Amino acid sequence: MKKRKVNALLAIVLSLTMLVGVTGCGKEQQLEAEINPDTPATEVQFPLKETAELSFITSAPATSTQEPNERVIF
Amino acid sequence: MEEQTNVHIDWTCFVSDQFSDKKNLALAQFGNLPDGLFNAGMSDYDLLRYAKQGIIIPLENLIDKYMPNLQAVFEKYPEYRTMCTAPDGHIYSFPWIEQLGAGKEAIQAIGDVPYINKKWLDYLGLEIPTTTDELEQVLIQFRDHADELEKEFSIEGDVIPMSFIINNGDQDPAILINGFGEGYGDTGDHFAVTDEGKVIYTTVQEGYKEGIEWLHKLVTEDLVDPEAFTQEWSTYVAKGKNHRYGLCFTWDIANIDNNEDYVMLPALTGPNGMRNITRQNNSETSGFDRGRCVLTSSCRNTALAAAWIDQMYAPLQSPQNNWGGTYGEKDSFNIFELSTNKDGGKMLKHMDLGTQSPVEVREAQSVNGPLAVLNEYYDVYVTQPEDAKWRLDNMHETYLQDMNSKYVYPNVFMSIDDTNKVSQYDTDIKKYAEQKKADWILNGGIEKEWDSYLKKMEQYGLSDYLSIKQKYFDEYQKSLSEEK
Numbered sequence: 001m002k003k004r005k006v007n008a009l010l011a012i013v014l015s016l017t018m019l020v021g022v023t024g025c026g027k028e029q030q031l032e033a034e035i036n037p038d039t040p041a042t043e044v045q046f047p048l049k050e051t052a053e054l055s056f057i058t059s060a061p062a063t064s065t066q067e068p069n070e071r072v073i074f
Numbered sequence: 075m076e077e078q079t080n081v082h083i084d085w086t087c088f089v090s091d092q093f094s095d096k097k098n099l100a101l102a103q104f105g106n107l108p109d110g111l112f113n114a115g116m117s118d119y120d121l122l123r124y125a126k127q128g129i130i131i132p133l134e135n136l137i138d139k140y141m142p143n144l145q146a147v148f149e150k151y152p153e154y155r156t157m158c159t160a161p162d163g164h165i166y167s168f169p170w171i172e173q174l175g176a177g178k179e180a181i182q183a184i185g186d187v188p189y190i191n192k193k194w195l196d197y198l199g200l201e202i203p204t205t206t207d208e209l210e211q212v213l214i215q216f217r218d219h220a221d222e223l224e225k226e227f228s229i230e231g232d233v234i235p236m237s238f239i240i241n242n243g244d245q246d247p248a249i250l251i252n253g254f255g256e257g258y259g260d261t262g263d264h265f266a267v268t269d270e271g272k273v274i275y276t277t278v279q280e281g282y283k284e285g286i287e288w289l290h291k292l293v294t295e296d297l298v299d300p301e302a303f304t305q306e307w308s309t310y311v312a313k314g315k316n317h318r319y320g321l322c323f324t325w326d327i328a329n330i331d332n333n334e335d336y337v338m339l340p341a342l343t344g345p346n347g348m349r350n351i352t353r354q355n356n357s358e359t360s361g362f363d364r365g366r367c368v369l370t371s372s373c374r375n376t377a378l379a380a381a382w383i384d385q386m387y388a389p390l391q392s393p394q395n396n397w398g399g400t401y402g403e404k405d406s407f408n409i410f411e412l413s414t415n416k417d418g419g420k421m422l423k424h425m426d427l428g429t430q431s432p433v434e435v436r437e438a439q440s441v442n443g444p445l446a447v448l449n450e451y452y453d454v455y456v457t458q459p460e461d462a463k464w465r466l467d468n469m470h471e472t473y474l475q476d477m478n479s480k481y482v483y484p485n486v487f488m489s490i491d492d493t494n495k496v497s498q499y500d501t502d503i504k505k506y507a508e509q510k511k512a513d514w515i516l517n518g519g520i521e522k523e524w525d526s527y528l529k530k531m532e533q534y535g536l537s538d539y540l541s542i543k544q545k546y547f548d549e550y551q552k553s554l555s556e557e558k
Contacts, residue, residue: 044377072400
């Protein structure tokens with residue numbers, strides 16, 4: 001009975017270790033893909049064939065428009 | 075940009091004066107971050123701590139792969155890449171670079187330019203002062219002929235011989251005391267570097283003490299605006315717009331009054347014959363802001379984000395982002411007109427701003443963000459703005475020959491530990507020094523309190539503060555010689 005409990009506990013610990021390992025590995029791969037993507041530079045030449053979207057935070061003086069897309073430059 | 079790139083930007087925009095708090099709150103929502111921060115306003119400490127927390131990502135690979143415009147800037151000026159690189163070897167932000175001159179000729183070499191009212195000088199038959207004693211006499215004349223000046227020039231309100239905003243960057247009067255003692259005067263961050271490469275703190279120098287005593291004397295003679303120790307920018311400008319100043323301090327007099335009635339007051343020779351202009355720190359490489367734009371760990375298409383940001387570094391785009399450039403627009407004020415350079419290439423030509431304040435006009439249309447305007451772009455991609463050209467020409471004529479110091483303190487990227495320490499020292503040392511500076515100019519007492527002041531500065535850790543600054547200065551000089 002005691003041996004079975006120990007085995008069950010070991011199985012849980014092992015599963016958790018593997019899960020953490022796999023998740024960690026996934027995170028690292030994801031980070032690597034973000035900071036060193038394998039997208040060819042030709043795929044991000046402008047104008048893009050299909051519209052893409054990015055999101056940014058910015059700031060503007062209170063005296064000017066708070067909608068950057070209303071600015072002629074954007 | 076949207077038409078050119080076919081990239082739509084979903085913006086979240088905060089009012090500038092609330093941006094810092096809002097930004098920090100937004101970045102605290104880990105997992106729900108935007109792709110990036112465009113006008114990021116990131117201090118070195120922000121960059122390092124958000125990088126450590128995994129909120130912002132390293133960019134050097136993206137720059138090398140997808141950013142030919144920024145790469146070209148880094149190749150021409152390797153010092154900018156060095157200045158963007160954190161002590162851990164990563165680049166966490168895209169910079170803002172605005173070159174208007176370089177070295178001693180950089181427009182940033184002096185921020186707090188003293189502008190003296192030439193119209194009043196001419197009316198009273200006075201010469202532009204060249205010594206501290208002569209300036210004092212001129213200010214006395216402004217004071218004693220206040221009624222005449224008010225009548226002659228229809229001035230609304232009382233004549234103010236001299237005004238400033240104490241400890242307020244370009245509005246501070248520190249440049250006047252360069253002629254005292256060793257000639258270092260006082261700088262915005264209170265650091266200076268001797269010609270032997272030793273980093274010093276200006277507010278503990280003997281010349282500083284003498285200069286502050288002299289400024290107090292001007293206060294006792296009723297030559298200084300009583301509001302100079304409490305006023306804010308709007309009050310300062312309001313009095314300027316009423317043409318009340320004989321002498322005031324700022325980056326560009328057109329933002330306070332107008333640049334026709336005033337001239338730059340030259341370096342003043344002090345009581346012992348010293349004549350020097352201490353340049354602003356960080357000015358050697360002209361305008362530079364390291365933390366202007368970052369990408370977050372939520373950005374899934376970093377290649378696209380980098381390529382889009384790289385468009386901001388295109389030689390014809392950067393000037394528009396920087397100065398609020400529009401051209402050929404029928405329904406809005408145009409900063410530029412599209413012209414051609416001598417080789418027939420496209421060139422943006424600055425339009426005449428007329429009587430409008432350059433800051434106000436540009437704020438209404440500029441997007442700022444990451445960009446690079448280089449010296450070699452002028453008259454090729456863009457003309458120099460008239461106000462900058464006016465400032466540069468006058469600065470060179472008035473001050474260049476008196477910029478005797480070899481070094482300024484450079485824009486170094488410290489480790490997070492040292493950034494933390496420096497931030498703490500600034501809280502104690504800088505705050506105390508500036509508090510005493512205002513107190514001594516207004517109320518006097520510097521001679522009596524000087525020794526206890528020096529002791530207190532030391533107790534706050536001045537020696538350690540200087541040794542940290544010295545370490546990074548030495549490393550920077552070493553990296554420069556290695557680049558050569």
